[in-house]
Amino acid sequence: MTRRRILGRLKTPIQQRLVSLAGYTVLILTAAIFIFLLLQSWPFFRENADLKFFTGDRWLPVSFPPTFQIRGFLVSSAYIAGMAILLGCPLGIVSAITMSEILPKSAGLVARSIFEFTAGIPSVVFGFLGLRLVAPFVARTFNLPTGLTGFTAGLVLSVMILPTLVSLAEEALNAVPREYAEASYALGATRWQTIWRVIVPAGKSGILAAVLLATGRAIGETMTVLMVAGGRLNTPGSIFDPMRTVTALIAAEVNNAARYSPQYHALFAAGLVLFTITFAINALAAKVIVKRVRGEKK
Amino acid sequence: MARGRKEKEEMVENTRIDLQKVSIYYGNLHVIKNVSFAVPDRQITAIIGPSGSGKSTLLRSLNRMNDHIPGARVEGKAMLGELNIYDSGVDVVSLRRRVGMVFQRPNPFPKSIYDNVAYGPRLQGRIGKPQLDELVERSLRQAALWDEVKDRLHASGFDLSGGQQQRLCIARSLAVGPEVLLMDEPASALDPAATAKIEELMLQLKEDLTVVVVTHNMQQAARVSDRTAFLLGGELVEFDDTKTLFTAPADKRTDDYISGRIG
Numbered sequence: 042m043t044r045r046r047i048l049g050r051l052k053t054p055i056q057q058r059l060v061s062l063a064g065y066t067v068l069i070l071t072a073a074i075f076i077f078l079l080l081q082s083w084p085f086f087r088e089n090a091d092l093k094f095f096t097g098d099r100w101l102p103v104s105f106p107p108t109f110q111i112r113g114f115l116v117s118s119a120y121i122a123g124m125a126i127l128l129g130c131p132l133g134i135v136s137a138i139t140m141s142e143i144l145p146k147s148a149g150l151v152a153r154s155i156f157e158f159t160a161g162i163p164s165v166v167f168g169f170l171g172l173r174l175v176a177p178f179v180a181r182t183f184n185l186p187t188g189l190t191g192f193t194a195g196l197v198l199s200v201m202i203l204p205t206l207v208s209l210a211e212e213a214l215n216a217v218p219r220e221y222a223e224a225s226y227a228l229g230a231t232r233w234q235t236i237w238r239v240i241v242p243a244g245k246s247g248i249l250a251a252v253l254l255a256t257g258r259a260i261g262e263t264m265t266v267l268m269v270a271g272g273r274l275n276t277p278g279s280i281f282d283p284m285r286t287v288t289a290l291i292a293a294e295v296n297n298a299a300r301y302s303p304q305y306h307a308l309f310a311a312g313l314v315l316f317t318i319t320f321a322i323n324a325l326a327a328k329v330i331v332k333r334v335r336g337e338k339k
Numbered sequence: 340m341a342r343g344r345k346e347k348e349e350m351v352e353n354t355r356i357d358l359q360k361v362s363i364y365y366g367n368l369h370v371i372k373n374v375s376f377a378v379p380d381r382q383i384t385a386i387i388g389p390s391g392s393g394k395s396t397l398l399r400s401l402n403r404m405n406d407h408i409p410g411a412r413v414e415g416k417a418m419l420g421e422l423n424i425y426d427s428g429v430d431v432v433s434l435r436r437r438v439g440m441v442f443q444r445p446n447p448f449p450k451s452i453y454d455n456v457a458y459g460p461r462l463q464g465r466i467g468k469p470q471l472d473e474l475v476e477r478s479l480r481q482a483a484l485w486d487e488v489k490d491r492l493h494a495s496g497f498d499l500s501g502g503q504q505q506r507l508c509i510a511r512s513l514a515v516g517p518e519v520l521l522m523d524e525p526a527s528a529l530d531p532a533a534t535a536k537i538e539e540l541m542l543q544l545k546e547d548l549t550v551v552v553v554t555h556n557m558q559q560a561a562r563v564s565d566r567t568a569f570l571l572g573g574e575l576v577e578f579d580d581t582k583t584l585f586t587a588p589a590d591k592r593t594d595d596y597i598s599g600r601i602g
Contacts, residue, residue, distance in 0.1 A: 220446035221448055221449075223404070223446070224448065224511070226407065226435065227402060227435055227439065227440040227442075228435065228458060228462065228511065229432045229433065229435040229436040229462060229515060230458075238462075242449070242450075243449050
């Protein structure tokens with residue numbers, strides 16, 4: 042579906058203009074954020090024009106001279122988001138399939154409102170639950186000195202991304218034309234065959250978009266990981282080590298960093314990296330969605 | 340007199356589907372009322388009637404597609420050979436392999452032409468590539484589509500024109516090897532040229548299988564079908580040889596409908 046066709050559906054030129062205006066505002070804001078991050082991190086990159094920032098493992102903000110290297114935080118972010126996706130996706134996709142294809146309408150509605158309710162829980166509450174319930178459980182189960190590990194954060198995050206994942210995946214499945222299922226049943230397919238061979242493949246690009254957006258959400262989540270992941274500053278050896286993600290790093294240190302100090306600019310540099318990663322993931326998701334809409338219009 | 344009885348006996352022997360006092364309800368709504376007629380083997384039977392007369396409902400009851408509608412209920416007997424379609428022990432999956440269906444709007448899967456046709460056979464378990472290739476070719480030939488697609492079997496089914504898509508859907512049904520093909524207004528979304536192709540194809544198909552077609556296009560019913568059932572408000576008004584029904588209808592309502600006074 043082209044932009045013109047979407048706009049063409051709106052009745053009056055004023056409505057069209059308002060929608061265009063809203064669209065451009067978002068675009069301009071995003072660009073402004075990017076430029077701001079670029080400007081604020083520029084002093085750091087000017088002095089550290091090498092890849093050590095990404096590959097080094099030393100984050101010593103108050104030493105003299107200070108060192109700012111973020112490999113540990115990047116790896117931690119990848120570990121925790123990766124685990125959240127690995128655990129959350131199968132659960133989320135199966136839930137979406139169950140709600141969209143198996144449960145009767147009324148039960149589907151109940152399940153949906155439960156997920157939507159989960160979406161409304163503040164992340165600090167998840168962090169608190171993680172701290173009090175999940176961390177001790179993890180420590181006991183795996184016999185660890187502390188329950189505040191990447192594993193714990195991944196576990197809590199896998200639940201937190203479910204609302205995004207389930208509602209988007211369900212929407213993708215609901216958008217699969219009813220005619221496909223009918224054709225499949227008429228050919229002697231069972232319900233399971235119809236779901237696995239027709240409906241899920243037809244909705245797969247939408248499901249992929251849901252997974253990508255959930256990944257973006259997992260990488261961007263801050264409060265929960267700050268509370269339950271522990272706080273080790275260098276590269277973790279395993280998922281059961283304490284970790285600090287890029288988001289948690291920024292949240293933990295930004296208030297202590299003197300304005301325009303090297304630490305301040307280094308944190309902005311980390312923020313720029315984070316922004317670029319999540320932006321790339323969301324852009325990929327948007328591309329998948331656009332492709333899906335175009336494909337269906339055929 | 341004697342000859343008449345013989346003809347009648349022959350007709351009974353060659354019945355493929357026998358509807359006996361079939362009534363269909365959606366909840367409290369009585370949609371099909373006590374309908375009885377016999378669909379002859381290897382012929383085309385048309386079901387005509389105005390919108391809302393229950394044509395599609397009746398058609399979809401023959402392969403139990405109405406099972407998917409909550410609150411739908413069927414009374415009476417619908418015999419497919421020796422099998423009562425609505426017996427509690429009937430395996431719906433194997434019933435639908437015997438009674439295929441083509442829908443009003445072409446609905447190929449978002450898969451390749453080949454995979455569309457291979458879908459039904461693959462449901463039934465592992466099948467060797469050579470056999471599957473052969474089955475796909477045979478089905479596409481039977482649906483008069485092979486020559487148009489043989490060089491691009493792995494292109495998407497959506498790349499075909501509307502008429503080709505509908506023939507692809509017919510090929511997809513044929514690949515399962517049905518003895519009856521139900522067609523629910525199969526040409527209503529197509530242009531006249533594509534419609535003519537579908538009608539021609541129906542006439543070829545009846546060499547091998549029984550066709551039941553719902554249509555609101557009376558010319559189409561008159562052109563292709565051997566028998567015609569006229570439904571009005573869920574009741575069977577008249578069922579006869581197509582020629583008789585269209586030239587000398589027994590019921591005044593049939594006459595009114597075919598001459599355009601109602602509907």
